[in-house]
Amino acid sequence: MANIASAKKRARQSEVRRQHKAGQRSMLRTFMKRVDAAIESKDKEAATSAYQAAIPVIDSAVSKGLIHKNKAARHKSRLNTRVHAL
Numbered sequence: 211m212a213n214i215a216s217a218k219k220r221a222r223q224s225e226v227r228r229q230h231k232a233g234q235r236s237m238l239r240t241f242m243k244r245v246d247a248a249i250e251s252k253d254k255e256a257a258t259s260a261y262q263a264a265i266p267v268i269d270s271a272v273s274k275g276l277i278h279k280n281k282a283a284r285h286k287s288r289l290n291t292r293v294h295a296l
Contacts, residue, residue: 234276241267245289254296261293 212218241264248257265286272282 257293
């Protein structure tokens with residue numbers, strides 16, 4: 211455990227940020243899983259709408275520094291490929 215006041219404050223801040231980012235990361239994964247579920251059910255309309263809902267969430271995660279822009283591009287590309295393959 212930290213002994214210096216600034217280190218204690220930094221530990222508190224890190225914990226708050228960790229919990230906040232955990233919620234954002236969970237939401238990101240949930241939206242991506244919705245697209246996967248729609249693809250698995252072979253429902254092109256549902257998959258397309260789920261994909262359209264996931265795109266802003268993925269882009270938002272990039273702007274908030276949650277994931278790297280290349281990772282976001284990779285996820286969007288792979289999801290889009292799978293949706294169009296239906």
